[in-house]
Amino acid sequence: MMEKRGISILLLRLIMILLAPIWVALSSPCVNSAEVRNIRIWPAPDHTRVVFDISAPVQYQLITLTNPPRIVLDLQASTLSTAVKNPVFTSSPIKALRSSQRPDDKLRLVMDLQKSTAAHVFTLPPNATYGHRLVLDLDHHTSVVDLENAVPYQPQDLSLDLLDSQRDIVIAIDAGHGGEDPGAVGPKIQGRQLHEKQVVLAMAKYLRAMLTTEPGFSPVLIREGDYYVKLRKRTSKARQLKADVFISLHADAFRTTEPRGASVWTLSQQGATSEMGRWLARNENDADLIGGVSLDDKEPNLAKTLLDLSMTSSQTTSQGLATMVLQQVGKVTRLHSKNVQQAGFAVLKSPDIASILVETGFISNPTEARLLSQNSHQKKIANAIFQAIKAYFYQHPIDNTYVASVVQAQLNQKVYRVVSGDTLSNIARRYGISLKRLQQVNTLSSKSTIKVGQNLTIPAS
Ligand SMILES: [Zn+2]
Known part of the structure; x- marks a missing residue:
């Protein structure tokens, strides 16, 4: 019995091995399986996105040529639909698009460029x-793909603001829930039921106060009192206020009391990445229903734009900022997760604004609820987020902002070591700057004297 069974398995394996090439041949896509059906172009101030709608997944190869600058995109076993119209390339580095059908069934797309530009290609599923x-x-801007330092996407109607070379970085602070919607409900503390909406509004106000006194940053509150703002309204308000960053503050709840700790979230591509994420996303998103008004979904243009821009640099900023917030918050409170989490929170769905959501702790955990109710703890969390925002933007300054000008000035400035016989006015004259400016930069008063060997900062003239 055993013997016979052994032989039949061996035979089966042999048959499978013999049939394998036939199976692969039958299952592989036939020639010219993909067709490019449409080309869409999304110019942004700092990058241009070209989207090719294709009928099936393709293998591709990207070749960058410099003289003259061109990008060649070879698509295996593909054709270009005759219905495709050449898109308008104004305000993009592309001068023209040409295509040719190669003898090896490749579709070759050639883009002539104004100048050499870093290019990055990827596919997106349906x-x-x-x-x-x-x-x-x-x-x-760059000749290499530098995602780390990418600046957030700015809508084109902001061009007037971009002319202002030292604008503030606008931080929209969104205290979750409000009004009819209490958010997570915690235990009674000193006779009062603890509500998420109060905790996060207090934190939002502390964060605003900190950012208000920091040069180069302009905080705005999405909700200032105990009232409800619809989720879509929150993001559209941030957009109206020309926010660079949207930070949504929340406090978690779970059906059991054990979970605790803070977590930081960004928008996921495919919705929640964990069971907890799904649960949280559903609860936060259900807020509109809890508030008695159904989620307003009548914004097809926004949804469409979102889909196309969901992977732009604002996502890179979201991720970078979220990582820094997580690090800082981890210094003042326990973390629920050591990594930035991802889920499909509705308030994070701004294609053009870097958006993060901070779950500041579990209100359903009695120990943490007590902490979250304390002003000192709320201040600590707000300060951690504040430090993270500052650190992130000084490392990744947005063009044409005050922060960028400070970073640039620091890069430009020199250090001069005082030698015998120097006077402040002589040094100022030598570097072509005013005496007053030299004193200011070095925090010297008009009565201060300088010593041999002392280091002076020489600002860029
Ligand atoms: Zn919440």
């Missing part, structure tokens, strides 16, 4: 609005 896509991102 979603509710679009099918398979091949996405080409062109970075306007």
Whole structure:
């Protein structure tokens, strides 16, 4: 019995091995399986996104040529639909797009560029609005793809503000819930039921106070009192206020009392990445229903834009900032998760604003609820977020902001060591700067004297 069974398994394996090449041949896509059906272009001040709608997934190869600057995109076994119209390339580095069908069934797309530009290609799977896509991102500024230092996407109607070379970085602070919607409900503390909406509003106000006194930052509160703001309204308000960053503050609850600790979230591509994430996202998003008003979904343009821009640099900023917030918050309170989490929170769905959500702790955990109710702890959390925002933007300054000008000035300035016979006015004259400026930069008064060997900061003239 055993013997016979052994032989039959061996035979089966042999048959499978013999049939394998036939199976692979039958299952592999046939020639010209993909068709490019449409080309869409999304110019932004700092990058241009070209989206190719394709009928099926494709293998591709990107070649960058410098003289003259061109990008060549070869798509295996593909054709270009005759219905495709050449897109308008104004305000993008692309001068023209040409295509040719190669003898090896490749579709070759050649983009002539104004100047050499770093390019990045990836594919996107189908979603509710679009099918398979091949996405080409062109970075306007760098010659290498530098995602770490990418600046957030700015809508084009901000061009007037961009002329102002020292604008503030606008931070929209969103205290979750409010009014009819208490958010998570905690235990009674000193006779009063602890509500998430109070805790996060207090933190939001502390954070605003800290940012108000910090040069280069302009905080705005999405909700200032105990009232409800619809989720979509929160993001559209942030957009109206021309926010660079949207920070949503929350406190968790779970059906059991054990979980505790803070966590930081960014928008996921495919919705929640964990069971807890799904649970949280559902609860936070249900807020609109709890508030008695159903989520307003009548914004097809926003949804469409979101889908196309969901992977732009604002996502990079969100991720970088979230990481820093997590580090700082981890210094003042316990963390629920050591990594930035991702979920499909509605308030994070701003394509053009870097958005993060901070769950500041579990209100359903009695120990943590007590902490969250204390002003001193609320201040500590607000300060951690404040430090993270400052640190992030001094490391990744946004162009044309006060912060960027400070960073630039620091890069430009020199240090001069005082030698015998120097006077402040002589040094100022030598470097072509005013005496007053030299004193200011070195925090010297008009009566201060200088010593041999002393280091003076020489600002850029
Ligand atoms: Zn919440």
